[in-house]
Amino acid sequence: MARFVLLLAACCSLFSATVVAYPPAKQFALAHLQEQVKLDGNLDEHVWENATQIAVNTQNEPLERAASPVNTTAYLFDDGQFLYLGIDAKDPNPEAIRGALRDRDELWQDDNVGIIIDSLNDERNAFEFFVNAYGAQGDILATDFDTWVEDPSWDAIWYSAAQIHSDGYVVEMKIPLTVLNLPKTNEPITWGISIARNYPRDVFYRLSNVGFDLDIKCSFCQFDKLTGLANRTEHRDVLFTPHISASRHDSKEHVPGDWQSGDVDVEVGADLRWRINDETLLNATVNPDFSQVEADAVQLDVNTNFSLYYAEKRPFFLDGSSYFRTNQQELFYSRTIAEPDYGVKVTGKQGAHTYATLVADDANPSVLLPGNQGSSLVQLQDDVTNAVARYRYDWGQRSGVGMTLTQRQGGDYHNTVAALDGTYALNASDSFNYGLSYADTDNSALFVENWDVAADQSGKAISLALERTKRDYNLRGEYQQIDEDYRADMGYQPKADFREYVLGGGQTWYGDDGASITKWQYDLEWDKSFDLDGDLLEQEFEGYLYAEGPLVSTYELGMWHSEELYYGEYFIQNNGYVQFSIRPHQDLTYVLYADYGSRIDYSNARLGEGADIENSLSWDVNQHLQLKVNYNYSELDVDEQSVYRAQQWDLRLYYKFNIRSMLKVIWQFEDIDRNQQAYLYSQVHKRNRDFGSQVVYSYKMNPQSVFYLGYSDSGYQDDSLDELQRTERTFFTKISYAWQL
Template sequence: MLPFAALLATLLAAATPPDDFAGRTYAGRSRELDVAIPRHDSEGTVDGRLDEAAWRTAARLTGFSRYAPTDDAPADDSTQVLVWYSPTAIHFGIRAFAEPGTVRATLADRDKIYTGDYIGIFLGTFNDGRQATVFAVNPLGVQGDGIVVESGRSSGGGFQGLQSGREPTDISPDYVFESKGRLTDFGYEVEIRIPFKSLRYQSLPSQTWGVNVIRVVQSRGVEYSWAPAQRAAASYLAQSGHLVGLSGLRRGLVLDLNPVVTERAVGGPTTARGYAYDAQPARLGGNVRWGMTNNVTLNATVRPDFAEVESDAGQIAFDPRQALFFAEKRPFFLDGIEQLNVPNQLVYTRRITSPLGAVKVSGKAAGVDFAALSAADDRAASADGDARPWFEILRLQRDVGRSSRAGFVYTDREEHGHSNRVVGVDSRAVWRKIYSAQLQGAYSRTTAPDAPTREGPLYMVDLRRTGRSFVARYLFNAMHDEFDAQSGFISRPAVTHLLIDHTARMFGAQGSALRSASFDVSADGLWKYRKFVTRGDMLEKKLHLNTNYELRGGWKAGVSYLLETFGYDPDFYDGRLVASATDTVPFVGLPRITNHDWVFSVTTPNYRRVSASATYIVGRDENFFEWAPANIGYVSAAVDWRPTDQLRVGGTYLWQWYRRPTDGSMVGETRIPRVKAEYQITRAVFVRAVGEYRADYADDLRDAAGASAIPGGTILVPDGRGGYLPGRGFTTATGRARSVNSFRPELLFSYMPSPGTVVFVGYGSTLGEADALRFSGLRRQRDAVFVKMSYLLRRA
């Protein structure tokens, strides 16, 4: 009878209704934020139903508060979060109550859940108030994840709309965890199991972790937070609650082997004016991840395949003197990437283009976060195409108090006698909850055979006040002419930047149509570094007046007026001439160009089936092609359409143009329409089609401003061989051209049951035509078919 009685007791426990709860409740609004969660030896089954015995005695988190768009008010919808842990994992169960028909969820791909309802769990496993791993799930259990490392990026003004007050989560990293969800009569229920193998944490017998849980309700356009966090704070993570008394955690041996094989066939035109494919040999590679301790991980890769399964989306450069930034997406670099976060982007792993092999050790010990990376890059990345560049990168960060830190960075890139080394220190201090200061100093040394050594410093001071009604920022950043960071990303070198930004914010009453509004004044100055040290005039002076509004239901709108004056930059136009039929003289630009621009933006709520945003800029701005005033326009529009729970169609359109005020002729124009359609067959299988068109036009260049001795003359540019050519926008395989038009279609089949285990079958092509957006004379320029397979071997 004893086995029968035990079985009967188990069945009765499993049938316990949701309101039969025997654990302790912790109400966030009552500031019951130190949570002692029970430990059970059984692991349980992740099935999306919180009916196992362990859930009856779990700690229950309730009493959520509103956080965005306004804070410091009770949540409109009830949320219960149940928490317990086993020897090998931490378990979360969510019961989210909602009005009938208001829950929004689709069967999305990983990290594509954020246009619907979702739950986000922030785990600060080192309890430093500065970084946290984020695990997100939607009501169907579809996963999203990422990492947050606070650096003060959440505050500030501008015409990009109101900011949430919480630092953005980097969703690039992927972690292995389990989740299941289901819709219910009361809303939805989600079950999550996060294995300790997927986390790094302290090597202590009894641990305290930072924790917070957010809930996003798209039908209301709000975000709730269990810990009653305030937007008027320099640190969001420092306002988290705590899981206390965690003990007996068994991570076990963390050893992940991830072999990868890629087969590719590349097509291109032949010398006989035909087209042929070159089937390349199968490329074998692999990654290894070894958890040396609870908080130290070694990653290694050999002949990795870093081919992207989706090309970077096209961008438009507002200022051709600034480089465009593309985010890191490659799995090897993403693991522990938060440890390589450095102000001024002194570490940018995409500088390592395609390494033969690389090793990385990262973790935290004795209050110090560290990461050391060594990589041997492809020979094609070297200056002569023969040497193999070597990268050595070291990053250290030391916790100081609850939310402050001090850091050190060293980078070294060497090839064939060429070297570039950077050493730097930085710190961030937070005090009185709303004030923060970030300081940085760095020095670079660049050597090359038969060339003088180049050396120079970089300095930065960034002061911020993040109050509820008043936000302020004061930034000073100076970069010497000879400062060079070849392992980092410097958007515009050899400049000194001064920014003063003040923002006043107001919040509407409960139930009012206006939820919040901000009024921002930004004074922005830029010098060439050598002009700054000799007390010369600013190169650029900007005064931006920005207003942003958030309305009931999630609508956002903004209006800005930009008053700017840009000085002539002779370094950028060095070597140009102006020619007539009888004479040639050096190109001389206008000393200054004054700009007046208006910016209008609007963002819709995330409706059940569609959401959209648009930005429009119009006014008088600089024509960088000819260094003359121009009537400019810029349009950025995006639509996300979800006609079914499995189909997603996203469209974006970028359009920028410059016209001469004198005769209305077009100087330059770029149009980039892009459409992406994804069909999610199951949680692990989807198919995707992407089409992006880029149409670039640049007229024959002339001295439109009339500043030279030959007003209206033809601008000549160096051809790189000691001669000159009439200025036109583009160099093609057949010479100079006014327009370059390309269409890039991509198709992909993806099977990814878990991060690291994937099968990709894809096709990508680039086609060109003479007339933009006609789709009638498209000719293949190159294409490729590829198959990629990898499998994650994880020791249980």
């Protein structure tokens, strides 16, 4: 570590700490008007003539701070309770407008417009509200501590309408001021704002009222400023959402065999969202219905030695999730809480202080046991109580420091993690990030016996990163060390007992106006890791070439070379890959990833040759019907003998009757054909097939007022079965309604 720290210190001679004078922001005064607006996608009411007008005339992609190819004008005002926004998006060829009726947060590749609001003017947090030309909504909780990070899983209740006209399209929005984290004051409030338009044609244009300087790492610090809201009215912000669900789960005791019908299970619960004051938000849930109404995207779990990661989708954990985010280590991974009966969460921000706490029980807890050769996901015997607390203090122009404490306890088991992390902005382009944490674990006697771990475990984790991000190039250096007995049981830490060094960087070039290639770059990276006894675990060199071209296409060609230790032997692996995406038609998008080369056969601890192919196709058949197809393929050979052939399908069909009503059909299938003679240390089935299907009708008045009616099933086939057999099936319905009090 000492040598690497010296290398980082030498690199710091390139990084000077200075106070940055950002480009002056344009200033706007928000109009306060009391007239009514009908949300219909027409700006024909008289009130819009008196609204604050902002021109969206700057192109930021593909050209930096260039003239916009189309005209866009935004109109804004408030009435004390709502922010109103109208956007007139002109288009010389309305027939080319891309989009359809979509589910929430599925509009990002469409023609869409929106507003990004830094409501605290702290240049670190923002709310995003977007609408496509057909009225589909998308909302995002964004942070800009060291780089722009977006969380589209956040959902708010707001109102919008859109309509396509002969000269483009118009969007109207009505956003409750209670949705925004506003400072408590009777004085005028200043926001940072960016009005944005995404205009996908032969290339993908990103337009704004702000011209972003790419040599400045932060984006929110470059927003224009909007001042007003001195006349906003006090409004109690309480959202109470009772829900009732009913389901019946059937299974088979013997396969093949007859169905065993389960009982109808009726559950009643409620969620509460209460903004205690302008700075603090309380979320609570009792008997939550955390069943997912859409299956996770499939991932091939074959020839892998570390646990897979799945995104969070449950509403209670999503609201305010960014307040728990740490910049170097994922100390709180909410999907570790599987089956809670209750949950309470408090999040907020006051000035430079951000705080968040969460407490929830779990009747089905699991633990990720990490190592430097792989990880295992195992169940705990006792119910547990989970608690997490997070505090962050922001200072300077882009710097901040945070503290996190997590506690999981049940029976004679507990896991506690205490951590410190932060960002120090050296100047407009350079930053230093760090994370330090300590974990202490007491394992139950039965857990020790079953999984051969020590009764008491403790260890620390260290993560350091120095990065320069410029318009034309980037440089980075990283160091990470995780002790053997370090376990963050409420987080996602699949690897332990290692120290790793990373150095990397690359360059970027931009095409001129009208060029067929609008952007191209290369990136190179070297990393080396050791176990804590000093033995080499892995050394890897990797690099890629990347370009963006016509038909919204991207091209990436890369390779990596590694020397990796696995079960006492070093294996040299050489691999190449290609990644390609294109939009040959305004309603069709295709993405391909393929790699080939030598790789470790982790089941048998030897070197083989393999290939992976991932395909995805998205087709808007019309504005109501959408088809998504994902197909993955993987193969591995050793000494010209097949070890396995695996393929996986994920088909999703969506039919939107209107912006609220949708029918969803999902079918998933996995087929792994294993060569039993090629498995040296374990007995495996030659035939391994799994499938699942789901049909769901949904009606959504808003993200919390919903009705679901659905059916799902799953099954398998192995060597003991002559055909695929369904083994599980579920019928379910759910109704919830959000009461704004």
